[in-house]
Amino acid sequence: MSALLRIPTVLRPAMDGQSTIDVEGSTIGAVLAQLTERYPAVRGQLLNDDGTLHRFLNVYVNDDDVRYLGGVDAPVADRDEITLLPAVAGGAW
């Protein structure tokens, strides 16, 4: 079982320049733990010291923000797409 993780430009230098990678894990927390084990330099960009999501990081499972689906406990299923996106001003429309 694996999910596809999309990496934003800003995080690629710390993750061997890749734009997507396959990840394992049944929750967002498990996926991020696996990532930070593989790429220790990225930990401070993804998580706070207490294990919660970095304030300026938005994590989506199939385009749904995990903050409203249980945060790091949000479930991940086989073949889900996980997207990491920096929080920016959406614009003044």
Place this chain on the structure above:
Amino acid sequence: MARYSSVLELIGSTPVVDVSALSPNPRVSILAKLEGRNPAGSVKDRVALSLVDAAEADGRLVPGRAGQTLIEPSSGNTGIALAMVCRLRGYHLKVVLPTNVSPERRQLLLAWGAEIIDSPGSEGSNGAVRLARRLAEENPDWVFLYQYANPNNPLAHYRSTGPEILSDVPEITHFVAGLGTSGTLMGVGRYLKEHKPGTQVWAIEPPSGEMVDGLRSLDDGYIPPIFTDNNGAELLDRKVVVRPKESIEWTRRMTEVGLFVGISSGAIMAGAVKCAALIPEGETATIVTIACDDGWKYLSTGAWSDDVDEVVERAKKIIYF
């Protein structure tokens, strides 16, 4: 009533139209509130008037005094709405505008007499906010209303948009709107939660396109102070991101129900359709969405006429939210 003493009286009281013909779920109605009917053409008219009225009430702006200047970061609609209000009230407006907005937005700002200060397109709206804050600090005599942090932004929606929606659609179960400054979501969301508890509030995150590529680190990120001040993470029930292609496709599909709306309205409709599809079997729901503006300002993108993939590539480079 059809006779008014000022254009400013035309702001608000916008119509809501049933667009359920586009709903993927026959038990879910979708209604769109047409904010393009505001006189300067967008939902931001409500915000601009609220910000200026509050600044006049607290003395930061004095009607009739010569030489008063305002500065504001905007990717378009707030700037355009403020330009119209400032023109009527006699203030000079400087708008910090990313270089990569549609040319129509630039033209409209100039039409109402605003001065444009360019900010780098690669930095998106974040860059405009940063530059405006710096210029406001360097020029303390300029009035900086700062829509991203000003409580009168969500208050405009708490006082007008929210009550209008509940009055016209008392059976509302879901409110779906886009996340820019978060003013609409915080103001309408709080009103609905207080006056019709149980109403779900969903945020649609704009497609970020290439805007986020200019970031050097995640710490360059930005969350509008309005969102934090209103406990946005508590107020919202769900947040979904919409892709550029879906935004264009749904902008086009809105013409099937006779609506020629801007691209952000298409993006929000795409989000409303996702919401409708998720309503469990056997349940009914009524979703209200916001159509923020009309399509006129986006004709140069070819959004309705050109090959959809070409439009998507172009749209990634311009700010339309």
